[in-house]
Amino acid sequence: MEFIEKGPECAAELSEYLYPIWHEVFDPLMPWEEAEYIFRAWTNPDAIVEAISKGYVFGYVFSEGSRIGLYSYRLQDDGRFYINKLYLVKDCRGKGLGSEAIRMMKDMARSSGCTEVYLNVYYRNERAIDAYKRAGMTGYRYKESIGNGYFRDDYVMSVKLRSSVPHRG
Numbered sequence: 125m126e127f128i129e130k131g132p133e134c135a136a137e138l139s140e141y142l143y144p145i146w147h148e149v150f151d152p153l154m155p156w157e158e159a160e161y162i163f164r165a166w167t168n169p170d171a172i173v174e175a176i177s178k179g180y181v182f183g184y185v186f187s188e189g190s191r192i193g194l195y196s197y198r199l200q201d202d203g204r205f206y207i208n209k210l211y212l213v214k215d216c217r218g219k220g221l222g223s224e225a226i227r228m229m230k231d232m233a234r235s236s237g238c239t240e241v242y243l244n245v246y247y248r249n250e251r252a253i254d255a256y257k258r259a260g261m262t263g264y265r266y267k268e269s270i271g272n273g274y275f276r277d278d279y280v281m282s283v284k285l286r287s288s289v290p291h292r293g
Contacts (some may be wrong), residue, residue, distance in 0.1 A: 135172035204234030207243035242282035
């Protein structure tokens with residue numbers, strides 16, 4: 125598996141790529157209008173460009189030479205690694221590739237000196253929640269207004285990272 129970073133010049137392409145994946149994941153979990161509102165607010169090309177300007181990294185997930193998903197993360201000033209997005213195409217879900225991607229992101233965090241990995245996951249996205257639990261994450265429910273009568277209703281999940289450097293006693 126490989127992560128290929130893309131810059132702000134690819135924002136429209138990234139948004140267009142994620143659009144059908146987003147709706148595959150969220151349409152069964154929430155009303156279409158709500159899924160569309162959230163996508164347009166957080167993942168339109170201008171929002172991606174703005175996020176990149178604030179230190180978020182976006183790119184594609186590849187496996188065996190094929191593009192299988194999209195990722196985004198940010199190294200926080202407080203030493204934590206925030207997984208902003210991790211979406212795989214439908215045919216690649218349930219095959220261990222998501223778990224591998226999470227492991228790789230945890231390794232990236234560790235090699236960047238981060239002490240914790242965290243993310244937000246929609247409270248009804250049980251498949252993703254289970255995957256994050258298998259990766260050692262725990263969390264708490266968090267809800268806030270995101271405008272237009274909609275709410276961000278997520279679990280904030282995290283895992284502390286052990287150093288990859290052995291301690292000397």
